[in-house]
Amino acid sequence: MLGSLCFKEWLKIRWTYISMMVLSLLILGYIFLTLAHDLRFVNAPSFWTQVIFMGYNFYSIFTYFPLVAGVALAVAQFVPEIHSNRLKLTLHLPVKENTLLFQMITLGLFSLLLLYVVSLFLLLIVSSFFFPWQILSSIIFTTAPWYLSGIAAYFGLAMIIIEPSWIKRILYAAIIYGLVHCFYAARFYNQYQQSLPYFLLLIFLPYIGLFYTGIRFRKGVRSQ
Amino acid sequence: MIKLSRFLLLIATIMVSAIYLPKFYWMAFDVSPRVPRVMYSSLTREFMFIKTEFTNRIPQMKFLDSHGNSYTRDEFEKKLPLNYYRQLAATDQMPDSIGGVKIDLKEVRRNQVFIRIKPYGLNSPQIELFPLFESASGRVRIVLPEDYFRIQDRMEFINAYTNKIDREKSKLFTDSLRAAGFQFPALSIAGNPTTRKPFDEGYFVEDAQHQLFHIKMVKGKPFCRNTHVPTDLQIQGIKVLEHPLREFYGLIVTEKNKVFLLSYDNYKLIELPLPEYNRKNTILYFRGNLFYRVLILRKPNSLQAIVTDRQYRVMDRYRTSWKKRDERLAGVAANYIFPFTIKLSDISSNFINFYFHLSKATFIVCSIFFLLLTVVMYRVKKTGITRHWLDLLLVLVTGLYGFIAIFIFSRIDS
Numbered sequence: 001m002l003g004s005l006c007f008k009e010w011l012k013i014r015w016t017y018i019s020m021m022v023l024s025l026l027i028l029g030y031i032f033l034t035l036a037h038d039l040r041f042v043n044a045p046s047f048w049t050q051v052i053f054m055g056y057n058f059y060s061i062f063t064y065f066p067l068v069a070g071v072a073l074a075v076a077q078f079v080p081e082i083h084s085n086r087l088k089l090t091l092h093l094p095v096k097e098n099t100l101l102f103q104m105i106t107l108g109l110f111s112l113l114l115l116y117v118v119s120l121f122l123l124l125i126v127s128s129f130f131f132p133w134q135i136l137s138s139i140i141f142t143t144a145p146w147y148l149s150g151i152a153a154y155f156g157l158a159m160i161i162i163e164p165s166w167i168k169r170i171l172y173a174a175i176i177y178g179l180v181h182c183f184y185a186a187r188f189y190n191q192y193q194q195s196l197p198y199f200l201l202l203i204f205l206p207y208i209g210l211f212y213t214g215i216r217f218r219k220g221v222r223s224q
Numbered sequence: 225m226i227k228l229s230r231f232l233l234l235i236a237t238i239m240v241s242a243i244y245l246p247k248f249y250w251m252a253f254d255v256s257p258r259v260p261r262v263m264y265s266s267l268t269r270e271f272m273f274i275k276t277e278f279t280n281r282i283p284q285m286k287f288l289d290s291h292g293n294s295y296t297r298d299e300f301e302k303k304l305p306l307n308y309y310r311q312l313a314a315t316d317q318m319p320d321s322i323g324g325v326k327i328d329l330k331e332v333r334r335n336q337v338f339i340r341i342k343p344y345g346l347n348s349p350q351i352e353l354f355p356l357f358e359s360a361s362g363r364v365r366i367v368l369p370e371d372y373f374r375i376q377d378r379m380e381f382i383n384a385y386t387n388k389i390d391r392e393k394s395k396l397f398t399d400s401l402r403a404a405g406f407q408f409p410a411l412s413i414a415g416n417p418t419t420r421k422p423f424d425e426g427y428f429v430e431d432a433q434h435q436l437f438h439i440k441m442v443k444g445k446p447f448c449r450n451t452h453v454p455t456d457l458q459i460q461g462i463k464v465l466e467h468p469l470r471e472f473y474g475l476i477v478t479e480k481n482k483v484f485l486l487s488y489d490n491y492k493l494i495e496l497p498l499p500e501y502n503r504k505n506t507i508l509y510f511r512g513n514l515f516y517r518v519l520i521l522r523k524p525n526s527l528q529a530i531v532t533d534r535q536y537r538v539m540d541r542y543r544t545s546w547k548k549r550d551e552r553l554a555g556v557a558a559n560y561i562f563p564f565t566i567k568l569s570d571i572s573s574n575f576i577n578f579y580f581h582l583s584k585a586t587f588i589v590c591s592i593f594f595l596l597l598t599v600v601m602y603r604v605k606k607t608g609i610t611r612h613w614l615d616l617l618l619v620l621v622t623g624l625y626g627f628i629a630i631f632i633f634s635r636i637d638s
Contacts, residue, residue: 043385044370044384044385045355045368045369045370045371045372045384045385046368047384048353048355048372048384049355049368049417051351052351052353052354052372052417053417053418098225129387130387131387132353132372132374132382132387134351134352134353134374135351135353138349138351141349168632171632172632175236175237175240175632178240178241178243178244179236179239179240182240182243182568185568185569185576186576188348188349188574189349189351190349190350190351191349191574191575191576192575192576193349193575194575194577195575195576195577195578198577198578202236202239204232205232205233205235205236206233206236208228208229208232209229209230209232209233209236210229211225211226211229212226212229212230212233212633212636215226215229215636216636219636
């Protein structure tokens with residue numbers, strides 16, 4: 001059962017997923033090129049000074065990639081489901097309804113995580129040619145809230161898409177937007193270093209929250 | 225499960241509301257306090273002020289002395305020759321002597337000191353890599369070296385061009401540090417990593433046993449010296465500033481809100497007379513000239529100026545305060561509307577976190593209003609009230625935020 005669910009989900013998201021993989025590779029290629037170029041034109045010690053003391057972010061083009069990937073994946077995976085109420089058929093399968101919805105979103109989460117881990121790993125590999133561990137660790141701490149925002153947006157958007165009422169969708173969107181916005185308050189590296197565990201907890205609120213709109217969908221609540 | 229799911233969404237909504245609603249509110253209603261610029265006249269030995277007043281929203285500068293007398297800009301600047309020496313010299317109005325001391329412009333310039341310490345500057349992210357300048361190159365300009373150092377279980381230099389460790393130099397400095405009694409790893413490293421300074425004094429590094437070491441490079445050789453600053457000082461931050469006076473290396477701020485100068489006299493500490501300094505909310509301005517030091521403590525709702533002589537003995541004080549945000553009408557209203565506020569940033573730190581601020585008890589008035597509104601709403605919808613005690617409790621505790629939350633994520637009755 002799980003195998004066929006995986007296959008069904010993969011059919012829905014494959015093109016989006018592959019595009020996101022390709023996009024991340026393009027972005028990383030671009031970062032590598034600009035780094036190599038800048039280090040040839042600005043001398044390396046000055047470049048380090050800009051990174052270390054002025055907080056110059058040479059991977060800033062990467063900022064919204066995790067968010068875009070999360071949003072794209074949620075759209076690809078859940079919009080076809082609500083289209084002509086297909087999710088209703090899915091939820092009639094002989095599996096506990098909640099289980100199925102959670103399996104879907106957890107599968108999505110893992111595919112998103114795979115994409116993120118690969119892109120972070122490649123970013124670190126690219127950077128490790130030029131910089132020592134201290135700067136690599138700052139990359140991890142600086143990009144972590146961007147990745148968390150992508151996951152939060154994925155959960156949040158899934159929740160919004162499944163919600164049957166349009167007015168509620170708009171209200172949820174405001175909340176999710178506010179939530180996602182919290183991950184972009186940094187103006188310097190490592191600013192989330194001390195609070196990452198709390199922000200990690202924050203993204204699981206819409207994860208469990210999906211269950212709420214799932215029930216509303218099943219009941220076909222169309223209030224207001 | 226459905227209850228938990230909804231409850232978590234309510235929590236999320238309450239959090240988001242507590243972050244953004246007060247933020248928008250203050251964007252609409254906050255006003256900036258009119259803080260005077262405070263100076264000290266070396267001629268009349270009194271405080272002088274520049275205040276900004278608004279007529280029809282157009283700002284206008286008022287130049288005042290401590291008796292409230294008003295001056296024109298030119299008169300004002302003449303009373304403060306050490307503050308405006310460049311302007312006065314350019315218009316040939318600089319006095320020949322002040323208080324019997326003959327004035328030499330070069331000396332005036334050399335004695336100008338300005339240091340600022342911000343609360344969030346003491347608690348800020350830092351990549352622990354630093355350039356070690358050559359401090360006795362014999363050249364006028366300081367040159368950025370090609371390697372950066374870190375001090376963990378040894379002192380290592382990494383070449384920025386190759387990203388490789390310079391083993392020879394690393395060994396030289398590590399051995400020298402060990403010989404001076406340094407215990408690895410370093411707890412904190414403070415310096416002034418810029419080439420735009422008159423000369424280089426290197427870094428002040430706290431070792432694993434809280435000993436403070438002075439490390440610099442002199443003609444390619446390591447200079448490592450234990451400053452013998454007390455190890456129980458609990459240093460919170462060091463601001464290093466190479467100044468041509470060579471009177472002090474910089475300022476040390478401690479956990480217990482004391483501020484010391486680290487002097488050139490064998491690293492002796494000189495405590496600044498700042499009993500009201502609080503490193504979490506005070507911006508410290510240290511200004512010096514030929515005759516005086518003016519120390520200014522800028523707090524969220526007060527400003528204190530302390531004038532000392534060159535031996536840091538207090539000569540005069542000035543203090544002014546203005547209404548706290550909470551005391552103004554918008555603040556009083558905010559204490560009714562918002563039970564609490566969450567901010568992502570705070571003046572005490574450059575790290576993003578959830579900074580929680582509880583309002584005054586007056587918020588309960590609004591909470592009760594929203595509670596009643598909820599009860600009425602549930603009555604109209606004919607949903608039982610006793611079954612929804614958790615909703616009611618949430619509205620009572622979180623007021624407006626809770627009401628928004630239960631409005632957006634209404635109950636699903638099974």
